[in-house]
Amino acid sequence: MPELHSSSRPVRYIEAITQRYERLGYPPYRWFRSADAPPFTPLDKPLSECRVGVLSTSGAYVAGQVAYHYKDDTSMRAIPKDTPSARIRFAHITENYLADPRRDPNCILPIDAFRSLEREGVIGELAPELFSCMGGIYSQRRTQGELVPEVAQRMLAQAVDVAYLVPM
Amino acid sequence: MSLIARDLEARGIVTFAMASALDIIEAGRPPRTVFVDYPLGHTTGKPHDPTDQYAVVRESLRAFVLMDRPDSLVRLSRRWSDDDDWKRSAMSADGGDTRAPRDTTPQYQTEADRMLAEAAR
Numbered sequence: 001m002p003e004l005h006s007s008s009r010p011v012r013y014i015e016a017i018t019q020r021y022e023r024l025g026y027p028p029y030r031w032f033r034s035a036d037a038p039p040f041t042p043l044d045k046p047l048s049e050c051r052v053g054v055l056s057t058s059g060a061y062v063a064g065q066v067a068y069h070y071k072d073d074t075s076m077r078a079i080p081k082d083t084p085s086a087r088i089r090f091a092h093i094t095e096n097y098l099a100d101p102r103r104d105p106n107c108i109l110p111i112d113a114f115r116s117l118e119r120e121g122v123i124g125e126l127a128p129e130l131f132s133c134m135g136g137i138y139s140q141r142r143t144q145g146e147l148v149p150e151v152a153q154r155m156l157a158q159a160v161d162v163a164y165l166v167p168m
Numbered sequence: 169m170s171l172i173a174r175d176l177e178a179r180g181i182v183t184f185a186m187a188s189a190l191d192i193i194e195a196g197r198p199p200r201t202v203f204v205d206y207p208l209g210h211t212t213g214k215p216h217d218p219t220d221q222y223a224v225v226r227e228s229l230r231a232f233v234l235m236d237r238p239d240s241l242v243r244l245s246r247r248w249s250d251d252d253d254w255k256r257s258a259m260s261a262d263g264g265d266t267r268a269p270r271d272t273t274p275q276y277q278t279e280a281d282r283m284l285a286e287a288a289r
Contacts, residue, residue, distance in 0.1 A: 010190040010205060011258040024265055031195050032171050038199040039178040040238040047233055053181075057169050058209075064284045067274035070267075089277040096266040097209035102277060104215035112218060113225040122229065135169065136267070148175045155181055162182045164225075165198070166211050167169040167189070 032140060043162070053127040053160035055151060058101060058108040058168040059092030060132035067091040068134045074146040076154065078129040085111055092168055093136040108166060127158040135168040170196020184232040186211045194241075201241040202228040206248045207258060220246070 018028050043050075059068045061077045068075070068091040079088065088105035090098045101108045111130060118126045131154060137143050155163050170193065173183040177199045185201045187193035188211045193201050204211055204224055213221030224246065231242040248254060268275065276282040 008205075008252055009255075010203070011255050012191050013189045013208070013258070014191045014195070016259050020260075020262070021265070023262075026265065031192055033195040034170065034174070034197045036197075038174050038197050038238040040199050041177050041180050041182050042236070043182045043233060047229060050182075055172065057172075063281050064288050066285050067276045067281065069272045069274050071270040071272045073272075089281055091275040091277060093267050093270070094208075095268050097207075100209055100215040106218070106221045107210045107213055107215050110212040110221060110225050113212065113222045116222060117225065117229070122226070140171075143171055148171055151172050152175055152179055152181075155176060156179065160181060162184060163173075163176050165169055165173055165183060165185045167185075167187060167193070168208065 029136075029138070030140065032143075045161070047123050047162070048121055049124045050161040051125045051127055051159060052114065052123045053155050053158055053163045054110065054114060054130040054166070055155075055163060056109040056130070056132050056166040056168075057135035058098075058132060058166070059090050059134040060101075060105060060109045061089050061091065063087045063089055070134075072137050072139050072142055073134050074137060074142050074150070076131055076133045076147070076150055078131055078154070079109070079111070080129055081111070081115070081126050083111065085109075092134055094168065097168060108168065110164075110166065114164075124161075127160050129154075129158065131155075169193075170198045173198035184228065186228060197239060199238045199240070200232055200235045202231050203241060203243045204228075204246065205243065206246075207254050210248070214248075 070093040085105045114126045173185045177183045185198035213224045
């Protein structure tokens with residue numbers, strides 16, 4: 001009897017991508033792995049009173065901004081919350097995943113959904129700027145030393161209570 | 169992205185991490201995760217389907233606010249399509265390298281973007 005639910009199991013990306021690179025003779029990509037339990041900050045007020053920041057690691061930028069480059073680009077872009085989604089573009093090293101985001105940025109940068117949730121009062125407020133960066137950075141040292149503190153500084157500067165994070 | 173979530177949380181910012189790659193997010197262990205079983209590139213919904221996009225985010229928020237301990241993970245019940253054919257190609261180890269060349273020049277989506285950005289400098 002065939003395995004009825006085999007295809008509804010989540011895709012095992014690490015296994016598939018590791019095998020593909022191995023077959024091509026490329027060095028493996030090293031995903032971040034943590035052996036330690038994550039830190040935890042309790043949510044101490046209702047979402048309807050929270051200022052929410054958004055970060056997408058999809059390489060989003062606004063037309064007129066400098067695009068990301070593909071060699072460990074650890075920079076960020078700020079996307080004003082009133083930006084029409086038709087002006088949002090993408091540059092990310094795994095371009096194969098960008099076909100749909102380039103047609104509709106909301107697939108990976110939920111700007112329209114959050115504007116609706118703000119209007120409806122589900123969230124207190126959407127922070128003035130959404131942020132993007134590019135995933136797929138090979139150097140964890142540079143991610144830790146450059147990108148991570150920059151994200152923290154920008155989120156803290158906007159005084160967000162909650163950061164909503166969307167990976168590529 | 170797990171690195172960012174863990175750092176922000178340690179600084180007192182509550183983090184809500186979305187994910188479409190379950191194994192990658194489980195390796196990184198952000199404090200709170202909502203898993204959406206959609207192909208990569210669609211973590212907050214289907215293209216040109218604002219109803220789906222809104223529902224993904226709304227349902228995720230309902231789940232996130234109830235999480236009261238680290239390593240919490242909820243899987244949304246939404247499905248990408250009636251069949252799961254997309255998973256077969258996503259799982260394939262065949263095919264070439266899907267990464268673009270690692271180049272340090274900005275990779276504009278369109279030539280018009282390049283001209284706009286260069287004019288702004």
